Amino acid sequence: MENDPALKSTIAITSYDGIFKGMYDKEIQNMFMDIRICLSKGNWTQAQDILKQAIMGSERSPGDKKTLLTLSDEIARYSAQRIDPTTVMKEDASWDEVYQRPISRIDVSLYGLPQGVFYLNIDVPGSPNPIRILGRKVLSDFWMKNKIPELYCSFISADMLLGIFWDQRVTENKVTVHYYPFEKSEKLYAMDQVMKSSYGLPELVFPYPLLRQTTHQELCSSPEGWVIDDAFDVMLGCGEERIREYTIKFIGSTKTKNAILYDPACSTGVFLSTLKNAFPDAYTIGQDLSKQMVDISRQRVDEVHCGNAMEPKIKQGTADFCFVRFLNSEVVKSTEAEELLVALLPTVKRGGYMITFGHTPVLLSSANYKAIPGFKIIQCIATAVDNSGIFQYYVLQRL
Template identity: 30%
Template sequence: MNTSGTLQHHLEPLGFGLSQLFVLNTGSRHWAGRNGPLHDERGQRRLGSILRPSMLLGPLAGQHWSNEGVSFFYQAATPEAKQLAFVQAQQHAHSDVCFPYPPLGAHREEFVCPTSFWECDDELAEQLNIDEAHFREQCVTVLRERLKPGALIHDPACSTGKLIAHLARALPHCLCLGSDLSASMIRHASRHYTGANIGFRQADAAQASPACDALIIRFLNAEVVTRRDAEHLLRSLLGDLKPGGVALVFGHTPVLPAVSWVVQALGMTLQSALASRPGQLELFQFYLLTRPPA
């Protein structure tokens, strides 16, 4: 049995599991953690974006990289201390979660899903839609209070289209545009979601995007792009945000860019980096960024 406060060690082998390691900054302390599977809406245990106190290892004492993997050194902690850490993180405006290591492929390169993975069918669409339910509600909560009638919301990697369609229904006074590089995703979205204030187009997020009042950025993540490409895309996309606009950055898998660094470099403001569902002792990455008014 581990005694609270004693030094412990977790070794994560080089490979896919590296992206499950995270560091929680509660505002007063850094905690080591490892994401693990939870039950989804269908009762299946799957790895997701929602973090729970039981996933914490303990207060971080150090980390090392070697040919064997990544070592987290941490102090053993009680379940009560882990729960308190989540309470503190929910209450502290500048708390955040960092996933420092991307998943690695067979040759220790950053793993990125092949293009064929994004060929949309009903099974993939259903799973993606389940995984993003908490993000949809959080987007509505944030944008409802911030956008004026006629505001343009752009989701430059709209996937199945369900999230931007959810926003179109919840915010009927706003215009909603969903774009995606995948033709099959756009076909799926256009077939399932229609309305007077929503439209879809096939487009590359790396190319020019329309100036907008709100940006939904949810693809700069592990398994989707490399960390270098993610930072480049984040800088490019934020350039399309109008003065006074808001950007929301999140995703099914860990967010790759150092968001606070990019935000500072662009003269924007990071309002918060974490969110949770009402009444739940949990956390998930959800960056709220704003561009100063003109």
């Protein structure tokens, strides 16, 4: 376990306001690693004891203390929301019964992890109006297994569903959401129905971007792109395991031969190379803002370019699949996401697909995609290949 990639030292990740978590202080970082090892082995009491010690010893490093306090809250929420494996799924849920319960609420700081709050919009047969389910992410199972440095990943499971949305209030420093709570057996039922496509065209929406407390601006990546090292390269790849599995399944379902696969923010090229292995007749084209990323990708991608995605390096109307993996929270800002989407649309050929997803929440929604002429929405979410949950996966097809 000590050799797992997420526990290796990397200059690319330290403690900051987003979901990527490491430590500045070397001694605290060692304790942080011990906490993760204990959690991965199920030693919760020992992990919490070490966490308490780390918090007490973090006065000299305010940034680390903030991260450790956040982790303490997240561990408590993980335990509270977890559904025991012995829980029996309800055979049928009564939405009217849920509405009869006392109302509950959550309060989330706009400078904490507000991007963990989401809505699952569904169309229930027989209901005159769509139903909006409130949810809140918990610690990623990949993080618990020491595969990734992010507290959250793109995956949504039944235990993250809270109940039926009723009302919200956004103030200068927090968001408050009121909802009618689900029983845990109802959470299992709701997720099962979503994965069975019983609720029309379900969509996951993350409406609250993370803001910097000092500027009230959205957190985003450096204009020069990410710093990368070998450890971070491995970590980035681990976080997309479910997405890669599903993408292979989706491409196969289209029966596209000799496909051109374009990734305008290809990172280290692992995503495209995985698809190439699955479809050897495909031709992969990558592009990235970071020269360092491009240099690494050359070993994995058929053709790669260094440049901003606002200026695609691929000929217009030639991509069978354009994978947009960076219009996400903590990567770009919401206004930039809309501009980048418009710039990339012309790359897709008639009958081809633009697919949007990512490690962190997609900053756009079906409202943005429905306004695009010449494209239709095929789906907004994907179900994990093992049917354990869902994640954002917008598929647009060019008409």
